[in-house]
Amino acid sequence: MRIFWVLFKKELRAFFVSPVAYIVLALVMVLSGYSFRAALSVLESAPSEGSIVTWIFQPSWFWLSYFFIFPLLTMRLFAEEKKMGTFETLFTAPVHAWQVVWSKYLAALFVYCVLWVPSYINFEFVDWITAGQVEIPSGGLKGSYIILLAMGMFNLAIGCFASSLTSNQIIAAVISFTFSLMHFLAGLFIMVVGRKVSESFVDIINYFASMEHIRTFTNGLIDTRPLVYYSSLAVLFLALTHQVLEFRRWRP
Amino acid sequence: MTGRAGFNRGPFIFHTHALSPNMIKVQDLTKQYAGRTAVDHVSFEVEPGEIVGFLGPNGAGKSTTMRILSGFMPPTSGRAAVNGYDVYHQSIEVRRSVGYMPEMAPLYTDMRVKEYLRFRAELKGLSGKALRHRVGEVMDLCAVTDVRRRLIGNLSKGYRQRVALADALVHNPPLLILDEPTNGLDPVQIRQVRELLRSLRPAHTILLSTHILQEVEAVCDRVVMIHQGKIRAVDTPDNLTRKLRAASLVQIELQGDGELLTLLETLPGVRKATQDNELDGWRFISLRVEARHDVREALAEMAMIQKWKVRELHRQLPSLEDVFVELAASEPVK
Numbered sequence: 151m152r153i154f155w156v157l158f159k160k161e162l163r164a165f166f167v168s169p170v171a172y173i174v175l176a177l178v179m180v181l182s183g184y185s186f187r188a189a190l191s192v193l194e195s196a197p198s199e200g201s202i203v204t205w206i207f208q209p210s211w212f213w214l215s216y217f218f219i220f221p222l223l224t225m226r227l228f229a230e231e232k233k234m235g236t237f238e239t240l241f242t243a244p245v246h247a248w249q250v251v252w253s254k255y256l257a258a259l260f261v262y263c264v265l266w267v268p269s270y271i272n273f274e275f276v277d278w279i280t281a282g283q284v285e286i287p288s289g290g291l292k293g294s295y296i297i298l299l300a301m302g303m304f305n306l307a308i309g310c311f312a313s314s315l316t317s318n319q320i321i322a323a324v325i326s327f328t329f330s331l332m333h334f335l336a337g338l339f340i341m342v343v344g345r346k347v348s349e350s351f352v353d354i355i356n357y358f359a360s361m362e363h364i365r366t367f368t369n370g371l372i373d374t375r376p377l378v379y380y381s382s383l384a385v386l387f388l389a390l391t392h393q394v395l396e397f398r399r400w401r402p
Numbered sequence: 403m404t405g406r407a408g409f410n411r412g413p414f415i416f417h418t419h420a421l422s423p424n425m426i427k428v429q430d431l432t433k434q435y436a437g438r439t440a441v442d443h444v445s446f447e448v449e450p451g452e453i454v455g456f457l458g459p460n461g462a463g464k465s466t467t468m469r470i471l472s473g474f475m476p477p478t479s480g481r482a483a484v485n486g487y488d489v490y491h492q493s494i495e496v497r498r499s500v501g502y503m504p505e506m507a508p509l510y511t512d513m514r515v516k517e518y519l520r521f522r523a524e525l526k527g528l529s530g531k532a533l534r535h536r537v538g539e540v541m542d543l544c545a546v547t548d549v550r551r552r553l554i555g556n557l558s559k560g561y562r563q564r565v566a567l568a569d570a571l572v573h574n575p576p577l578l579i580l581d582e583p584t585n586g587l588d589p590v591q592i593r594q595v596r597e598l599l600r601s602l603r604p605a606h607t608i609l610l611s612t613h614i615l616q617e618v619e620a621v622c623d624r625v626v627m628i629h630q631g632k633i634r635a636v637d638t639p640d641n642l643t644r645k646l647r648a649a650s651l652v653q654i655e656l657q658g659d660g661e662l663l664t665l666l667e668t669l670p671g672v673r674k675a676t677q678d679n680e681l682d683g684w685r686f687i688s689l690r691v692e693a694r695h696d697v698r699e700a701l702a703e704m705a706m707i708q709k710w711k712v713r714e715l716h717r718q719l720p721s722l723e724d725v726f727v728e729l730a731a732s733e734p735v736k
Contacts, residue, residue, distance in 0.1 A: 160521055234508050238469070238474055238504045239566075242472045242500070243497060243522065244495075244497040246494070
């Protein structure tokens, strides 16, 4: 456990010493600021069904930049160590591969969580400015952040895995971006084909339809199925990452 | 968390601790990468307190053997034990016993020297006062105290090399495995590092790799010579250099007729005479000469008798390259 903390601190430090964390933070702030402004203007112009929370997290402009976060946060994690040769010094110190995987992953997850703090401040801010006149559904707000965390866990695990596969950060970024996006698009399939095919097919698709998940969660409906889905997939990808790191220790 | 790649769980834990005092014991070690054999049935031992040089040309299998010994990767077959621990099944214990410095001294370039050493010391299990004390000590020992606040990325090669050495030393391991520790240093720094290594001798066993013959002569008690993955010689540097000096090369430029090569080969000590070139009637001939023979005088005499015109006669001591060529042709030591 002590080793884990030492590695975790070092990873976290690497995020904040390099410009990576700040660039991603800026990206997310621009994104959430824009989403926020757009949501306000929608609500301002006409009566609407959705709450401010649904108008922030559901529209397509949110998704546009959302998937850029993960490659940026994760591409460096293992690829850089491999490129610089520090992989060798790291794994000749008395550390277990799982300690390395979890410390890197949780550091990325921590940074990811920090990224959403400004968007939460936006809600507090609007509440303060309008003296509570804009209705902010607290269930929807909670749900939104829970699903963002769950999706983040999943996508960051994919990013970790991609980074462990290569020593080239660009390749790692492309792999993780493609994976995340493909997963998202597979979930969108239902919007293209509609409910015509079959009901059971729709049910299956709904298990990994991120759009659908965020719709239910932003409406304040906290469904455990997506949470289990995302966290178990995250564990699966971390286990794969662990296997990739331990690959050099495999014997025929 | 770990399955078959786990530590400490193998069925064959290889205990040599009680049985033998070897710091390193390598038996029939083989490592294959995708069809290429990097290390081929290598066996050798290192006693505690020894400084052993691993000598060989690039690609001989030195780094691979060192990586296996430091617990980074397992051998394909064969066994290796460090400080009594098996490198595969007791990898973590092995890593605690070894201070490993990889080739090219890879470091986190975005960290400062002291910060890096503190991080490494923490990883290797030091903490609190002991950590602070030891980090200061190794920084002094490796002469990097004056750059302790600088970013590693901005340091010169010589400093980086010494930071890596400080890292290898920081947990005070009984065994140091150093992959080309003086690579990229200037002559003054090389001397300093060699002195440092010698000063570590009673408490630490050192296995270092190099392709520089002088380095081996300067610091090592014993030499393991490796070529194409096989051990070619295990000996003290004195014996080895004597053997190496054995076959020298004599080059001559002369004018003479036909049967000259066979005549030259009749000289005592000449193993083989070959003509390398011919230019304007001058023949360029090299003679391979046996151990402890100097044929130059006899050669001059023969030239006088045969009325050859000689314009150059030169003895060349073999370079390490020649030695390797020769060793490569020879049978590996069992």
